[in-house]
Amino acid sequence: xxxxxxHKFKVIGTxxxxxxxxxxxxxxxxxxxxxDLAGLLHGKTLRSSHAHANIKSIDTSAAEALSGVKAVITxxxxxxxxxxxxxxxxxxxxxxHMSLNCIARDKVLYDGHVVAAVVATSPHIxxxxxxxxxxxxxxxxxxxxxxxxxxxxxxxxxxxxxxxDDGEPxxxxxxxxxxxxxxxxxxxxxxxxxxxxxEFDTSMVHQGYIExxxxxxxxxxDGQSTIWVSTQGAFTARxxxxxxxxxxxxxIKVVPAEIGGGFGGKIPIYFEPISLIxxxxxxxxVKMVMSRAEVLKATGPTPGSHIxxxxxxxxxxxxxxxxxxxxxxxxxxxxxxxxxxxxxxxTPYDIENLKIDGYDVLVNKPKTAAYRAPGSTNAAMGSxxxxxxLAEKLGIDPLEFRRINGAKEGTAQAAGPKFGRIGYLETVExxxxxxxxxxxxxxxxxxxxxxxxxxxxxxNAGFQSSATVAINSDGTANVVTGSIDIGGTRASxxxxxxxxxxxxxxxVHPVVADTESIGHTxxxxxxxxxxATGTAxxxxxxxxxxxxxxxxxxxxxxxxxxxxxxxxxxxxxTNGNESMTLKELSGxxxxxxxxxxxxxxxxxxxxxxAFATHVVDVAVDEETGKVDILRYTAVxxxxxxxxxxxxxxxxxxxxxxxxxxxxxxEYVYGDDGRLQNxxxxxxxxxxxxxxxxxxxxxxxxPNPGHPVGVRGVGEVPIIPPPAAxxxxxxxxxxxxxxxxxxxxxxxxxxILEKNG
Amino acid sequence: MHALLLLHTVSMTTVFIPSLLxxxxxxxxxxxxxxxxxxxxxxxLERQFPGFRDRVIExxxxxxxxxxxxxxxxxxxxxxxxxxxxxxxxxxxxIGGG
Numbered sequence: 112x113x114x115x116x117x118h119k120f121k122v123i124g125t126x127x128x129x130x131x132x133x134x135x136x137x138x139x140x141x142x143x144x145x146x147d148l149a150g151l152l153h154g155k156t157l158r159s160s161h162a163h164a165n166i167k168s169i170d171t172s173a174a175e176a177l178s179g180v181k182a183v184i185t186x187x188x189x190x191x192x193x194x195x196x197x198x199x200x201x202x203x204x205x206x207x208h209m210s211l212n213c214i215a216r217d218k219v220l221y222d223g224h225v226v227a228a229v230v231a232t233s234p235h236i237x238x239x240x241x242x243x244x245x246x247x248x249x250x251x252x253x254x255x256x257x258x259x260x261x262x263x264x265x266x267x268x269x270x271x272x273x274x275x276d277d278g279e280p281x282x283x284x285x286x287x288x289x290x291x292x293x294x295x296x297x298x299x300x301x302x303x304x305x306x307x308x309x310e311f312d313t314s315m316v317h318q319g320y321i322e323x324x325x326x327x328x329x330x331x332x333d334g335q336s337t338i339w340v341s342t343q344g345a346f347t348a349r350x351x352x353x354x355x356x357x358x359x360x361x362x363i364k365v366v367p368a369e370i371g372g373g374f375g376g377k378i379p380i381y382f383e384p385i386s387l388i389x390x391x392x393x394x395x396x397v398k399m400v401m402s403r404a405e406v407l408k409a410t411g412p413t414p415g416s417h418i419x420x421x422x423x424x425x426x427x428x429x430x431x432x433x434x435x436x437x438x439x440x441x442x443x444x445x446x447x448x449x450x451x452x453x454x455x456x457x458t459p460y461d462i463e464n465l466k467i468d469g470y471d472v473l474v475n476k477p478k479t480a481a482y483r484a485p486g487s488t489n490a491a492m493g494s495x496x497x498x499x500x501l502a503e504k505l506g507i508d509p510l511e512f513r514r515i516n517g518a519k520e521g522t523a524q525a526a527g528p529k530f531g532r533i534g535y536l537e538t539v540e541x542x543x544x545x546x547x548x549x550x551x552x553x554x555x556x557x558x559x560x561x562x563x564x565x566x567x568x569x570x571n572a573g574f575q576s577s578a579t580v581a582i583n584s585d586g587t588a589n590v591v592t593g594s595i596d597i598g599g600t601r602a603s604x605x606x607x608x609x610x611x612x613x614x615x616x617x618x619v620h621p622v623v624a625d626t627e628s629i630g631h632t633x634x635x636x637x638x639x640x641x642x643a644t645g646t647a648x649x650x651x652x653x654x655x656x657x658x659x660x661x662x663x664x665x666x667x668x669x670x671x672x673x674x675x676x677x678x679x680x681x682x683x684x685t686n687g688n689e690s691m692t693l694k695e696l697s698g699x700x701x702x703x704x705x706x707x708x709x710x711x712x713x714x715x716x717x718x719x720x721a722f723a724t725h726v727v728d729v730a731v732d733e734e735t736g737k738v739d740i741l742r743y744t745a746v747x748x749x750x751x752x753x754x755x756x757x758x759x760x761x762x763x764x765x766x767x768x769x770x771x772x773x774x775x776x777e778y779v780y781g782d783d784g785r786l787q788n789x790x791x792x793x794x795x796x797x798x799x800x801x802x803x804x805x806x807x808x809x810x811x812x813p814n815p816g817h818p819v820g821v822r823g824v825g826e827v828p829i830i831p832p833p834a835a836x837x838x839x840x841x842x843x844x845x846x847x848x849x850x851x852x853x854x855x856x857x858x859x860x861x862i863l864e865k866n867g
Numbered sequence: 868m869h870a871l872l873l874l875h876t877v878s879m880t881t882v883f884i885p886s887l888l889x890x891x892x893x894x895x896x897x898x899x900x901x902x903x904x905x906x907x908x909x910x911x912l913e914r915q916f917p918g919f920r921d922r923v924i925e926x927x928x929x930x931x932x933x934x935x936x937x938x939x940x941x942x943x944x945x946x947x948x949x950x951x952x953x954x955x956x957x958x959x960x961x962i963g964g965g
């Protein structure tokens with residue numbers, strides 16, 4: 112269901128078939144693993160089975176001698192990158208850590224860390240050769256829990272890396288400390304009628320994209336290289352690879368393949384530099400494709416965490432103080448999203464007195480990567496369940512409690528900056544008046560049923576984008592961008608261009624270009640593409656329109672300001688009889704000055720944050736601990752919905768992933784530090800059989816910072832589900848769950864403890 | 868005369884001090900600073916609170932983990948970001964997204 116406002120647009124807000132749809136449903140779309148080149152060789156990697164060990168030596172001689180093997184490489188074949196930080200668009204990266212995460216040099220830091228790679232005439236020969244490589248390890252004690260890793264006597268992963276609160280170097284696994292503090296927290300708690308304090312543990316989970324990582328690289332003897340890869344950012348992959356290989360970025364062309372999901376996990380590089388080195392060694396193109404086990408063991412999951420939340424509220428339901436302590440697993444290298452967790456955990460609310468501490472902690476697990484609203488889902492599990500408990504203790508409806516405290520324009524975020532126009536309260540109101548929230552709870556024989564609600568906040572992002580719009584002689588247009596299309600952004604960009612040019616969506620042909628065919632464009636992430644690349648497309652289309660007006664004026668021998676454009680028709684204002692359609696004018700371009708192409712490159716301001724409020728009904732089997740989702744409604748301020756179906760799809764996808772995170776998904780490590788469930792049989796993601804139809808309510812509060820009101824929509828829907836489900840489980844059973852996942856064994860145990 | 872004119876044209880900005888840097892400001896959670904860009908604001912903070920600059924700038928740019936918000940908007944241009952009159956500046960963690 113979509114409750115949408117009426118607006119002035121003709122194309123925006125409609126639901127055309129996506130431009131890439133036919134290719135995808137007929138199997139013609141080219142994904143990374145589909146790329147085939149003459150003389151193609153196949154690469155495979157040898158990975159550590161130790162969670163923490165020094166590499167004493169690697170003997171590759173037997174592997175090199177195997178028939179069909181063309182080369183074997185180790186970190187010694189890579190440049191030794193010095194420590195330091197570099198900017199990747201708006202974001203900092205550590206090239207040395209990127210390099211060491213792609214292939215270990217002296218030390219392995221997690222089960223699955225790459226130590227060597229083989230290239231051979233077939234993948235099977237490469238796999239056989241891996242067994243012939245002898246690695247001599249000095250196994251070290253490992254640590255995989257953030258609380259243990261913060262202890263003074265914990266094994267240190269990266270000596271000399273850490274720093275204390277004074278900024279001085281310190282041997283510690285704490286790579287970073289974030290803190291926000293304002294107001295008088297003691298006075299705030301003293302003024303509280305009720306105080307709730309709870310601790311939470313959440314497990315490491317994976318983004319779970321269906322398509323494994325891949326890379327096909329071709330190194331040319333003239334020093335130019337091409338990489339075909341499934342990535343969230345062609346330029347990002349190019350620049351990271353150039354850093355790791357100490358090459359000029361201009362020597363690498365990245366051709367983005369179609370992408371089978373990313374969710375943040377395909378922003379980092381893994382096989383790109385390895386395949387390129389292997390190609391350079393052999394002079395042949397090299398393809399590498401990960402297995403599912405490799406994906407789970409060694410590509411960016413999102414961190415597990417330990418979180419303490421203490422909040423107080425007065426008798427009227429106003430939150431008087433909040434104190435939060437969070438430690439996030441960074442994995443083997445620094446960079447967990449704990450900063451984002453700190454900045455989002457209580458940000459839907461206007462709280463005067465607060466203190467938030469967050470720690471980025473190294474553990475012997477894969478280096479974490481972004482995952483849809485990174486850091487925020489764990490955080491909301493803490494804050495949104497504590498808020499539910501506060502509301503309950505005060506006898507206030509949980510949505511009314513959120514309305515009382517909800518952030519609005521002018522409210523200071525936890526990190527300090529004030530909000531512009533936001534639509535959080537609108538989501539609370541829409542949830543309150545939704546059919547779902549007003550309905551009676553369904554009853555299920557033999558089960559306990561309950562309803563829960565929770566909210567979430569995500570910033571969204573801007574960053575750099577480029578676009579061109581070219582007019583064809585038949586009056587259609589080509590839109591070229593550098594934004595990888597994960598969630599339907601080809602369609603949204605085409606629709607924005609169509610809106611400006613008075614065309615239909617089908618008359619605009621969107622193309623995702625490689626790094627040599629469009630200006631720099633940052634990664635697809637941060638819910639930024641329809642906002643930022645959409646801005647570039649809008650500006651480029653306006654550029655086209657301006658040029659076309661000049662051509663019409665030239666045809667009519669009048670000034671440009673005497674030409675107007677509406678509904679696809681140019682009209683001369685000083686001679687009402689003169690008019691011509693865009694299609695007619697397009698056919699005359701060769702005789703009025705030649706082709707017309709608009710372009711724009713932007714680093715836009717005016718990012719519009721996103722808020723969501725979700726409602727869920729669950730049925731709990733108290734004997735088994737199994738939770739069934741009976742009904743789920745996601746309400747979200749989406750700004751202007753360019754293509755409502757794809758907005759709804761983003762919301763439903765985020766909810767589905769959040770439900771998996773809530774109920775089943777977790778990395779399970781053995782005492783030996785090895786991942787025990789590196790496959791989809793044991794890493795339990797929800798399927799369509801586990802989920803009801805997820806209902807959506809689109810609240811459209813246009814973003815005043817965007818030409819057509821776009822906010823990002825892809826990330827915030829993953830934030831509320833675990834907390835909403837935890838609140839629903841409490842409603843059903845009286846058990847407050849504090850750990851994720853709330854899997855049958857955990858829930859069963861909690862119910863048994865409650866029942867004595 | 869020119870110097871006086873300059874003083875009147877350079878903005879006075881409210882800067883919110885991150886809690887982990889308040890040791891440098893004697894516990895003050897906010898202060899005022901002059902400057903037409905983020906870099907100039909930080910230079911003025913350095914004059915007021917020696918050591919401040921090194922906590923937020925590294926190798927001539929904002930340290931990797933920090934972003935600057937000017938009037939609620941994360942600055943796209945980092946140290947070069949223009950700071951209008953009567954602005955509010957916050958130093959916040961740099962974040963991306965999935």
